[in-house]
Amino acid sequence: MSQIQNVIEAQALTKIFGDFKAVNAISFDVKAGEIFGFLGANGAGKTTAIKMLIGLSRPSEGEATVAGYDVYQQTEQIKENIGYMSQKFSLYEDLTVRENINFYGGIYGLSRRQIRQKTSEIIEQLGLENHARKLVGSLPLGWKQRLAFAVAGVHDPKIIFLDEPTGGVDPATRRQFWEMLYAAADRGVTIFVTTHYMDEAEYCDRISIMVAGRIDALGSPRELKQQFSANTMDEVFLKLVRD
Amino acid sequence: MRRLLFIIQKEFIQIFRNKSMLPLMTVVPIVQLIVLSYAADNEVKNVNLAIVNLDQSAYARQLINKIQVSDRFILVDAPAAVQQADDMIQMGSVDIVLTIPPRFERTFLRERQGEIQLLVNAINGQQATVGAAYLSTIIRSFNQELRMDVSPRLVVQKQSTSPRIDIESSNWYNPDLDYKYFMAPGIMGELVTILVMLLTAMNIVREREIGTIEQVNVTPIKKWQFILGKMIPFLVVGIILLMVGLTAGKIIFDIPIRGNLGVIFAYCVVNLTAVLGLGLFISNLSDTQQQAMFTTFFFVIIFILMSGLFTPIESMPQWAQHLTIPNPIAHFVHVMRSVLLKGSGFSDVLFSFRVTVVLAVVFNILAVWSYRKVA
Numbered sequence: 001m002s003q004i005q006n007v008i009e010a011q012a013l014t015k016i017f018g019d020f021k022a023v024n025a026i027s028f029d030v031k032a033g034e035i036f037g038f039l040g041a042n043g044a045g046k047t048t049a050i051k052m053l054i055g056l057s058r059p060s061e062g063e064a065t066v067a068g069y070d071v072y073q074q075t076e077q078i079k080e081n082i083g084y085m086s087q088k089f090s091l092y093e094d095l096t097v098r099e100n101i102n103f104y105g106g107i108y109g110l111s112r113r114q115i116r117q118k119t120s121e122i123i124e125q126l127g128l129e130n131h132a133r134k135l136v137g138s139l140p141l142g143w144k145q146r147l148a149f150a151v152a153g154v155h156d157p158k159i160i161f162l163d164e165p166t167g168g169v170d171p172a173t174r175r176q177f178w179e180m181l182y183a184a185a186d187r188g189v190t191i192f193v194t195t196h197y198m199d200e201a202e203y204c205d206r207i208s209i210m211v212a213g214r215i216d217a218l219g220s221p222r223e224l225k226q227q228f229s230a231n232t233m234d235e236v237f238l239k240l241v242r243d
Numbered sequence: 244m245r246r247l248l249f250i251i252q253k254e255f256i257q258i259f260r261n262k263s264m265l266p267l268m269t270v271v272p273i274v275q276l277i278v279l280s281y282a283a284d285n286e287v288k289n290v291n292l293a294i295v296n297l298d299q300s301a302y303a304r305q306l307i308n309k310i311q312v313s314d315r316f317i318l319v320d321a322p323a324a325v326q327q328a329d330d331m332i333q334m335g336s337v338d339i340v341l342t343i344p345p346r347f348e349r350t351f352l353r354e355r356q357g358e359i360q361l362l363v364n365a366i367n368g369q370q371a372t373v374g375a376a377y378l379s380t381i382i383r384s385f386n387q388e389l390r391m392d393v394s395p396r397l398v399v400q401k402q403s404t405s406p407r408i409d410i411e412s413s414n415w416y417n418p419d420l421d422y423k424y425f426m427a428p429g430i431m432g433e434l435v436t437i438l439v440m441l442l443t444a445m446n447i448v449r450e451r452e453i454g455t456i457e458q459v460n461v462t463p464i465k466k467w468q469f470i471l472g473k474m475i476p477f478l479v480v481g482i483i484l485l486m487v488g489l490t491a492g493k494i495i496f497d498i499p500i501r502g503n504l505g506v507i508f509a510y511c512v513v514n515l516t517a518v519l520g521l522g523l524f525i526s527n528l529s530d531t532q533q534q535a536m537f538t539t540f541f542f543v544i545i546f547i548l549m550s551g552l553f554t555p556i557e558s559m560p561q562w563a564q565h566l567t568i569p570n571p572i573a574h575f576v577h578v579m580r581s582v583l584l585k586g587s588g589f590s591d592v593l594f595s596f597r598v599t600v601v602l603a604v605v606f607n608i609l610a611v612w613s614y615r616k617v618a
Contacts, residue, residue, distance in 0.1 A: 090457055095253065099256060106248070106252075
């Protein structure tokens with residue numbers, strides 16, 4: 001672990017809609033195995049930025065590589081190597097837990113044996129033994145979110161992108177969710193997570209804070225608190241947004 | 244290839260888990276087939292007729308009897324004055340008024356000719372012209388009988404001087420002129436096409452509305468795999484629909500199946516491939532299910548009205564006839580009718596096959612092209 005690689009590199013990445021710069025020349029690196037917090041107020045451009053990185057949206061300008069692949073030319077290779085959990089729950093609610101895992105395992109190209117193995121792993125890990133044959137739509141939101149994260153990692157990707165994964169659930173459930181993120185990071189998966197909960201920001205190895213399309217701060221939570229002479233991430237955030 | 248199987252499997256689970264799907268595939272087509280086949284009857288029956296009989300002679304009564312025997316006319320009223328009959332036409336309660344003038348019989352006997360007036364309400368063009376034609380035929384044959392009756396000799400003489408042409412027609416492929424035989428096969432084709440097109444048009448856009456498509460778009464799935472995976476299940480649904488329709492048609496109407504069912508199902512596959520492509524194309528371009536539905540209706544209505552199902556293509560203006568060439572429903576209706584009623588083989592409907600294959604290629608290229616994984 002002497003030389004830690006960058007798995008995401010962005011240089012002046014920009015997305016313009018009409019005459020609106022949703023993302024304005026952001027630059028950052030994410031190192032392999034770290035939990036990178038991508039913070040910002042609502043509408044700061046986090047989702048747009050994430051969509052450029054995962055190949056759902058073409059950047060207008062700038063450079064970026066994800067898992068070593070170019071975001072303009074090699075989106076399909078990027079997709080082989082990443083998982084994604086969107087802010088809106090997007091597994092099939094009219095399929096069961098098992099069927100969802102089976103479907104995503106299948107389209108990521110896992111073998112039947114691998115799918116079976118993954119399915120029992122996920123069901124055990126989430127404690128869903130009694131719910132595996134239930135429709136996903138009938139599960140509580142907290143369970144859905146954890147299932148969505150597990151499915152995003154069904155093909156053992158190098159990086160998992162999460163866009164506000166814990167919206168709308170109580171702090172205890174959020175805590176549980178973050179334990180899953182830590183466990184994944186321990187296995188060496190890079191976690192790229194957007195949030196606007198500042199307590200979650202404290203859990204990250206490094207964070208960037210976006211304000212109006214730009215990255216205004218970048219560093220570990222402790223560095224940022226020093227830099228802005230604040231006691232909590234909340235204060236850091238408020239100082240940035242007020243300016 | 245394996246990825247494709249997973250998509251197909253998932254679509255099938257979703258289709259059959261949807262509670263409205265099974266009735267949609269069984270009850271709906273049968274009900275529509277029955278209702279439309281009986282109702283969409285172009286045969287002119289039940290022409291409302293008023294007869295103003297100002298003569299009250301034996302001949303006049305004979306003529307009226309003859310008309311009443313025909314089951315095409317309903318004698319609504321026999322007003323005493325022409326004015327009353329005119330009012331009835333104005334009110335729309337009567338399609339045709341037949342006026343037998345005073346001294347009809349006497350004039351006929353004396354001057355060897357008689358005059359009868361027909362007033363036709365031509366607002367309903369078909370009812371009017373066809374009804375009037377029927378009535379004229381009855382009057383003409385009455386005329387023949389009268390001449391025989393009055394002076395057989397004279398008729399013989401007349402015949403020798405002016406030979407008459409008698410027309411004997413025989414109705415091929417549908418000898419009893421059973422309208423249901425004509426309508427039911429066409430309606431089946433139309434039903435299958437529309438249902439399948441609507442279902443697919445709603446499909447992708449529904450995933451976009453719910454948000455599930457985003458999760459699929461971040462997977463390394465290929466565009467053609469996705470489109471094909473959406474298409475094959477609905478193709479199967481369409482084929483099941485056609486089977487249900489044919490079985491129902493056979494049991495309920497005893498529609499003839501003179502040709503090879505293989506040709507029909509082969510054409511069904513080609514046709515549905517085209518229609519599915521169009522449906523998916525519409526779905527890709529729409530942002531909401533509502534939009535997709537309205538766009539589909541736009542096509543469906545044009546397709547149906549210009550399919551030759553209800554009005555013959557041959558009587559459309561030339562430019563409109565050209566427009567029916569890229570109409571998948573027109574070809575389906577044509578193939579169903581030709582194969583079922585006439586026993587046409589593959590080579591007889593080759594033109595429809597060719598056109599539909601071209602449509603299938605074009606629509607599916609559009610469908611794959613318009614499916615954007617990257618915005």
